[in-house]
Amino acid sequence: MKRFFRLMPVMALCAFSYFLNTPLMQQYVYRRLWLQMTDTSYPISDTSSCTANSSSNNSNNSEEVQRQASLFSLYTDVLSTVPSLVVILMLVAYSDRAGRKITIIMPLIGMLINTVAYLTVSYFELNIYLLIGSSILSALCGGLGTFLGGCFAYIADLCKTCRQKTLRMAGVDMMVGLLAGGASVSTGYFLKTAGFNWPFLTSSLILCLSLLYAIFVLEETMKPPTDAAIIDLSPQRSSIKQMVCGVYQMLAGASRSCKIALALLIIIFTSFSFAYIGGLSMITLYELNEPLCWTEILIGYASALSSTVFLTSFVGVSVFTYCGVPQLLIVLLGILSLASGMVTAAFAKTTSLMFIAIASMLLSKMPFPVLRTMMSEIISKYEQGALFAFIYFLEVLTNTVSTGVFNSIYAGTVAWCPGFVFLLSAGLFNYMIKCSIHIHNSIPDNISLGASEGMQE
Template structure:
């Protein structure tokens, strides 16, 4: 059976299955912590908000509410800390190794890890096990890679298939749009799913979708890298992966011209600084919605998450239009950063359900910088180094995502008592950093990259030199 060169179905099903449980994890932990701290059932109401019920409750329940908020944010912090390092190491190894070992390994391995975590989540929920087992499950699943590994492999897969820079930008933006659309559909259904069937059935549905996705990735998705002989002379795939990581990332920078090297570094700095500010602020939104005075129900959280994901669709449409009209890519990135700043500032002062929904409107273009920056960096790197490039980007993106989530959750726990919206103002303030770097790129004219010719991977030559030196050394001895 002939395979398909389509990674988009894998991304779509991954987004649906992940976002089917992602909004529920924080809610599940929140409810379990409420039961453990208060020794009472979690207050479930058919009203749009639980605040009306909470206002009639005692001051003790209000203090319990703040303590649960604090413990839930710390739980997220611990989860991120224990899963960060393994995920980062695996991301570097697998995505860089994919230049010779094939892209499918970077796609299949994270799918296995996600399935393991989902099954662990189902077990904890069904058997009512200790919720801190989820931290151990997160650590174990991170050994298979994470979202950064998966997306790094998918973007490298697309880069292999696209010769034209415009086509590459549109297809990478299309992947982001696919994530937004399917995660939005999943987010809307989570609230009703939870209300009708509890936590277990969404977890089971997600696991089944992930099994289907895994079968598609293994048996139907075609490989784009034809040279999949990853074993070197000593027969050690692990050594080959290490060499691929070290030599690939190093020579990606070493062989570039001075101008391209400077532009590459600046673009990566924009990418990680913007990712830190945006992801960090977004990671607090569910906890903020559960907190007073909003006290959102699971239905409203589902709608809020779904509305947030419409920014993927809006960003794709605007990126496509701007690319068609020939708008400079730096302008597209600038528009996206300003969109995040305006949305985060308004979010810090949103105290009603209507305003909480409306702050999503100015953030509709917030996803635009990611595909554009990936495309810009990909165009100034030779085709043989795409895996090394996206390994580097995925590593840095995963690092900033995990660190920002940990930092913003700890800041939220510390500032919860006096101003819960402070974290959103912090996010908006940190967006100034990528703005300044973007201005430096525009003013110096570095955004016009020099043409890069495709070359054979230099690390292969380095391996030959090392082997020759070893042979000479053995003769002399």
């Protein structure tokens, strides 16, 4: 328990910095593109970001900036994906032998590099396409996927029961979300009063503090296994072979029923992540566009409300778990929550309706900790790193493809139906509900996906 609480500050500081940066980076690129393409200053209004656009006949320019901003995001994600995937698969899997701390420290270094790059480009007004290079360099250190994979493998090392693992993973999501909400609210006010440079500097200092804490305070949880039957790796093999073999052994060494259960759970996890990330990645651009035309303050409040999903999802997981609700049913409830929010967002033309859409998604995070726990229970304790390496390898790949697909669709449909991407996401969720029911009926009887075993304690 002591080591679990020592992990929390690292995740909290990283989360605060990440959620402070995410809307900030999108808005910085958007404003720089506006300046380059229109040769005019970005229109600023206390009530609407589109007021100046309509008065100066710049609505066509606004649509073009929307397209270019989404394409910039596409280029950044695609070019940073390959190095990130390689590092995730190798580093998190190798943590089963080398320890978990390296999977936490390396991504923090990469995030710090990327944030400092944004600060440098903003301060010296350099070419914004240099930011694509900084994203690639950050990906070589693993990125967010490696950090989360290492952290959840760290948590899995410390948990003894299924219920404990589910609640702790959901609790970490809740803690991250609360701090993310505070960061999201402060982003709008920070940007309005101090511009971009000070928020980027603040984020860099927070990442420095988190990195120092991870190096000098965080304790290691993973000790190299001594059972020859478990290791099955000769010391003479290269490190890369050991990393890859960890994932292969996890998939090949399990029984047939475990393989079936694990494969089906991974299908649900990656499919949900595809639709979830793809739909939510367009929220900020959608809010900036007509007819909403939100200012940075409203975007900050919306991001904060979105972040409360971590708290409400934790409460939902806790209540449903203690009541003995089957875990797959908890997953389905989370999918329904997100699908309803996406449909509402697609038709949101007013600020109040958009906030209702965001509030509809308050249980949408429930599937993630539950699915992670279900997969972790199938795998031995010496293969947790390999499992989370494989999960986040697939998640980063899926999310990158998803972001690229949804950015391309948004760029092509923003002129006639900006909410089309949300309808597409909702349609995918409805399809997943049917697939999940079918998958539940296909799970072998000797693999339990019902209420967690902790219920029987």
